Amino acid sequence: MTCKRTTTTTDHSAGGWPLAPYDHGYPGVHRCGSILARALNGQRACQQIAVWRIRTRGRNYQRTGYYCDDDLPDDGPAAA
Numbered sequence: 001m002t003c004k005r006t007t008t009t010t011d012h013s014a015g016g017w018p019l020a021p022y023d024h025g026y027p028g029v030h031r032c033g034s035i036l037a038r039a040l041n042g043q044r045a046c047q048q049i050a051v052w053r054i055r056t057r058g059r060n061y062q063r064t065g066y067y068c069d070d071d072l073p074d075d076g077p078a079a080a
């Protein structure tokens, strides 16, 4: 029996999400998190300010992603 429960929380902040002191680029705001995905596809990195924060919490992990309006992934576990 597989128990694969994850909780996804999506928050919006019009002014962007401030970086924590240990983040590269502090002080500042998070940039769109689709940079890596675009690089893999040979596209230019997205430099927009992220207004969406998506937190995915699983059994043994927690992941936080930041995305601009254009790159907001669809809700659900299918979005990698």
Ligand SMILES: [Zn+2]
Pocket (backbone or CB within 6 Å): 032, 033, 034, 046, 047, 048, 067, 068, 069, 070, 071
């Ligand atoms: Zn973007």
